[in-house]
Amino acid sequence: MITINKITIAIDGFSSCGKSTLAKALAKKLNYVFIDSGAMYRGISLYCIENKISVDKEINEEVLIQHLPDIEIHFELNTENQSPELFLNGENVENKIRKIEVASIVSKVASIKEVRQKLVVLQQKMGELGGIVMDGRDIGSVVFPNAELKLFVTADPETRAQRRFLELQSKNENVTLEEISFNLEERDRIDSTRKESPLRQANDAILLDNSNLNQEQQLELVYTMIKEKIREISLLSNH
Ligand code: DC
Numbered sequence: 467m468i469t470i471n472k473i474t475i476a477i478d479g480f481s482s483c484g485k486s487t488l489a490k491a492l493a494k495k496l497n498y499v500f501i502d503s504g505a506m507y508r509g510i511s512l513y514c515i516e517n518k519i520s521v522d523k524e525i526n527e528e529v530l531i532q533h534l535p536d537i538e539i540h541f542e543l544n545t546e547n548q549s550p551e552l553f554l555n556g557e558n559v560e561n562k563i564r565k566i567e568v569a570s571i572v573s574k575v576a577s578i579k580e581v582r583q584k585l586v587v588l589q590q591k592m593g594e595l596g597g598i599v600m601d602g603r604d605i606g607s608v609v610f611p612n613a614e615l616k617l618f619v620t621a622d623p624e625t626r627a628q629r630r631f632l633e634l635q636s637k638n639e640n641v642t643l644e645e646i647s648f649n650l651e652e653r654d655r656i657d658s659t660r661k662e663s664p665l666r667q668a669n670d671a672i673l674l675d676n677s678n679l680n681q682e683q684q685l686e687l688v689y690t691m692i693k694e695k696i697r698e699i700s701l702l703s704n705h
Pocket of ligand 1: 481482504508576577602604605653657
């Protein structure tokens with residue numbers, strides 16, 4: 467009897483739908499690796515700001531592409547909270563990449579083909595052995611098209627803005643609900659309409675609207691789906 471142990475789980479969806487929170491909790495429960503692929507795009511955005519490749523929210527694409535080979539990005543596990551944190555050229559930038567200045571340019575940076583090519587290669591390497599939960603915008607469609615379980619998460623815009631507002635407030639970020647709503651709408655628009663790997667629900671992804679679910683309910687629901695999927699695959703491989 468073959469038992470399938472570790473599968474690949476792809477979680478995509480709009481900004482601030484709680485994808486990373488869900489992915490992180492799942493990875494913990496399953497003892498899988500968790501990767502927040504958005505953090506990687508944020509890391510490159512931070513590099514642009516710190517190296518004046520982005521000025522007044524305009525990115526100098528040509529210069530960024532020249533700099534790409536000099537940008538080293540990896541995750542390291544914070545042993546206190548068991549959370550992977552992003553390192554940019556050797557510096558832990560986990561806090562810096564969550565700032566609104568980074569959020570305000572990241573969709574533009576993520577629409578650049580060469581940036582995506584670099585990061586997709588890194589993401590695929592991280593998932594080579596399975597046992598991974600990765601969240602982003604193109605995980606089920608481009609990074610892991612063969613993922614055993616694909617989710618497309620959504621929630622109504624007010625709920626999303628409110629959640630992000632509370633999150634940033636808890637980090638003492640001085641930002642208004644209006645600024646957040648504007649930023650979310652703008653990012654969704656750019657992410658969904660860009661030429662390179664636009665945000666879209668993969669044909670075989672399950673749509674999950676979590677507007678009326680709390681984190682525990684959502685976790686239980688998805689955990690049940692995963693157990694069912696693993697059982698299904700095990701049955702098929704024993705035929
Ligand atoms: O998940 P997030 O909000 O941290 O993502 C930041 C930005 O990066 C978001 O505007 C879209 C982009 N992104 C992407 O294009 N592809 C991914 N796989 C992950 C994020």
